[in-house]
Amino acid sequence: MKNFVAEPLWQALQELHQQGILPQLPAHLELDRPKQQAFGHLASNVALLLSKSSGKRPRELAEAIAGALPSSPWIEKCELAGPGFLNFFLRPAAFQAAVATVHAEGERYGSMDMGRGERIHLEFVSANPTGPLHVGHGRGAAYGASLANILRFCGYEVFCEYYVNDAGRQMDILAASVFLRYLEVAGQALPWPFPKSAYQGEYVRDIAARFHETAGDVLLHAGEALPALDGMEDGDRMVDVLIAHLKLRLGAETYSRLHAAGLEEILADIRDDLAGFGVHYDNWYPERSLMQGGAVESAIARLVEGGYTYSSGGALWFRSTEFGDDKDRVLRRENGAYTYFASDVAYHWEKFQRGFGKMVDMWGADHHGYIPRVRASLQALGQEDSALEVLLVQFAILYRGEEKISMSTRAGEFVTLRQLREEVGNDAARFFYVLRRADQHLDFDLELATRHSEENPVFYVQYAHARVHSLWRQAGERGLSVPDGAGLPALRTLEDPREFVLADLLWRFPEQVESAAREREPHQIAFYLKELAASFHTYYNATRILVEDEDVRLDRLALCRAVARTLANGLALLGVTAPEQM
RNA sequence: GCGCUCGUAGCUCAGCUGGAUAGAGCAACUGACUACGAAUCAGUAGGUCGGGAGUUCGAAUCUCUCCGAGCGCGCCA
Numbered sequence: 001m002k003n004f005v006a007e008p009l010w011q012a013l014q015e016l017h018q019q020g021i022l023p024q025l026p027a028h029l030e031l032d033r034p035k036q037q038a039f040g041h042l043a044s045n046v047a048l049l050l051s052k053s054s055g056k057r058p059r060e061l062a063e064a065i066a067g068a069l070p071s072s073p074w075i076e077k078c079e080l081a082g083p084g085f086l087n088f089f090l091r092p093a094a095f096q097a098a099v100a101t102v103h104a105e106g107e108r109y110g111s112m113d114m115g116r117g118e119r120i121h122l123e124f125v126s127a128n129p130t131g132p133l134h135v136g137h138g139r140g141a142a143y144g145a146s147l148a149n150i151l152r153f154c155g156y157e158v159f160c161e162y163y164v165n166d167a168g169r170q171m172d173i174l175a176a177s178v179f180l181r182y183l184e185v186a187g188q189a190l191p192w193p194f195p196k197s198a199y200q201g202e203y204v205r206d207i208a209a210r211f212h213e214t215a216g217d218v219l220l221h222a223g224e225a226l227p228a229l230d231g232m233e234d235g236d237r238m239v240d241v242l243i244a245h246l247k248l249r250l251g252a253e254t255y256s257r258l259h260a261a262g263l264e265e266i267l268a269d270i271r272d273d274l275a276g277f278g279v280h281y282d283n284w285y286p287e288r289s290l291m292q293g294g295a296v297e298s299a300i301a302r303l304v305e306g307g308y309t310y311s312s313g314g315a316l317w318f319r320s321t322e323f324g325d326d327k328d329r330v331l332r333r334e335n336g337a338y339t340y341f342a343s344d345v346a347y348h349w350e351k352f353q354r355g356f357g358k359m360v361d362m363w364g365a366d367h368h369g370y371i372p373r374v375r376a377s378l379q380a381l382g383q384e385d386s387a388l389e390v391l392l393v394q395f396a397i398l399y400r401g402e403e404k405i406s407m408s409t410r411a412g413e414f415v416t417l418r419q420l421r422e423e424v425g426n427d428a429a430r431f432f433y434v435l436r437r438a439d440q441h442l443d444f445d446l447e448l449a450t451r452h453s454e455e456n457p458v459f460y461v462q463y464a465h466a467r468v469h470s471l472w473r474q475a476g477e478r479g480l481s482v483p484d485g486a487g488l489p490a491l492r493t494l495e496d497p498r499e500f501v502l503a504d505l506l507w508r509f510p511e512q513v514e515s516a517a518r519e520r521e522p523h524q525i526a527f528y529l530k531e532l533a534a535s536f537h538t539y540y541n542a543t544r545i546l547v548e549d550e551d552v553r554l555d556r557l558a559l560c561r562a563v564a565r566t567l568a569n570g571l572a573l574l575g576v577t578a579p580e581q582m
Numbered sequence: 583g584c585g586c587u588c589g590u591a592g593c594u595c596a597g598c599u600g601g602a603u604a605g606a607g608c609a610a611c612u613g614a615c616u617a618c619g620a621a622u623c624a625g626u627a628g629g630u631c632g633g634g635a636g637u638u639c640g641a642a643u644c645u646c647u648c649c650g651a652g653c654g655c656g657c658c659a
Contacts, residue, residue, distance in 0.1 A: 541620090
């Protein structure tokens with residue numbers, strides 16, 4: 001729609017440029033939608049921007065531009081206003097064209113080819129598989145999946161990946177936790193209370209019980225001489241002692257069986273949970289494969305060859321300070337083990353090797369201090385700084401009424417994503433999650449969400465969609481003719497200002513999608529949908545749609561149907577259903 | 583202490599690469615169903631955009647500085 005004005009405006013500017021009145025043309029044209037009706041449908045500030053380089057006063061320049069505008073079937077008039085704004089008023093035909101465009105493009109309305117098939121690697125959630133996903137992870141899932149949909153809609157080829165941290169110490173702690181519960185299941189009492197630094201959740205007990213069913217008592221011997229933990233502080237060292245004991249007593253093979261039992265079961269649960277939430281991945285990337293495939297060694301070898309490393313205190317360090325990081329970072333510890341950072345360097349390098357020139361990572365906001373070092377490593381490995389984009393997602397803060405609920409995975413007192421989905425439903429959860437900018441804290445009040453779920457904005461939007469379909473049902477019952485898509489009405493009768501407001505909003509959808517994609521902000525779609533639904537409800541309450549006059553009726557139905565189509569397209573981007581009845 | 587993010591109506595939040603009188607939803611108050619779904623709508627009230635200074639035709643938006651909040655600063659992941 002902006003092209004209706006942008007093209008003639010651009011012609012006028014070029015005309016003045018050739019005449020020598022404008023020494024310089026703007027890099028791009030910006031058209032605003034003024035808040036006040038008196039300022040027209042679209043406004044340009046180009047005269048204000050060009051006044052300096054042309055040495056002319058803004059109003060004088062605006063006048064010249066207005067005079068050079070070619071005539072257009074879409075533009076009613078162009079007025080000068082304020083310090084030098086150009087205010088454009090559109091003809092009804094411009095709005096009527098919106099309805100026809102929506103119907104012509106259907107499910108593809110709002111899509112575009114901005115990305116031109118560019119490949120984007122999108123990594124999100126990637127929670128450690130040490131327990132079920134909680135509501136904080138749900139936010140990342142909803143945000144990432146919606147962003148993937150939006151980017152695909154804009155012509156990008158998006159590859160979604162979940163990075164599985166299956167190699168770290170946290171997994172060892174899980175294995176130890178499962179083992180202790182296993183002893184209890186087998187009827188063997190622990191010589192000390194279950195450690196607080198181990199995973200306490202009920203799910204650990206369940207995994208242990210199933211593991212006992214398949215493995216039997218063959219691991220029991222390792223529980224016979226458990227290390228004395230008396231007097232030891234319940235913390236990292238205590239679990240390390242336990243892990244060391246287990247590895248020694250069980251042997252590598254049996255230990256890895258125990259390790260795998262926990263990992264596989266939890267991972268299966270996470271996959272199932274996300275799939276049920278409408279979140280799909282193209283690949284699940286195990287951290288262990290980096291180790292086993294030698295990717296870590298080769299990435300680090302590259303850093304060493306490039307002269308970006310040094311040894312100190314028996315450890316291998318990366319000079320990340322050369323690329324703006326606060327301090328240098330350890331890649332390989334004194335004990336020879338690689339750090340988590342080392343595998344992350346390898347992981348990002350490996351993504352690049354797979355042909356992804358563009359990587360978008362979504363991390364919890366508490367990881368923001370981690371960005372400079374990863375960015376540094378990519379630069380040291382010769383990649384463009386812009387190759388990696390990190391989006392931070394604040395964790396959701398969960399409330400039950402006034403009471404804040406803590407979400408420590410180890411303590412096991414968290415609300416799972418699965419529980420949330422069951423309580424409020426997928427639609428409400430998906431919509432609610434993207435109703436805020438990702439980098440803002442999200443207060444999620446369970447009591448409100450469960451008790452007053454009908455107050456959730458998602459119902460407001462879905463209701464607007466259902467109302468349109470209700471019109472069709474009504475028309476059918478009364479034997480009235482309805483537009484059938486093939487024979488779209490000419491839309492001559494649409495001329496109510498409220499109809500133009502709606503049509504103008506329909507025009508805005510593609511612009512909003514583009515903006516959401518560019519800024520990586522799905523919440524823009526959610527806000528847009530609320531606005532479109534509100535305008536529709538207003539129109540619906542003020543205007544009778546199913547009137548006797550057939551021309552008017554068909555036009556209004558076509559407009560309503562275009563609204564429903566646009567609502568459905570937008571909801572689909574957010575992974576929310578568009579019901580025809582509620 | 584250093585770094586990142588943030589501070590907009592009673593509450594929760596929008597505000598598009600600075601644009602013309604700062605918006606929405608809840609909550610409060612007043613109205614609209616013998617009418618296509620009242621899960622809705624119309625209206626009233628509510629803000630020195632944390633304080634101050636600067637940049638310019640023009641600042642919630644950019645810069646600086648204070649105040650306040652959250653997070654991060656490990657040979658953890």
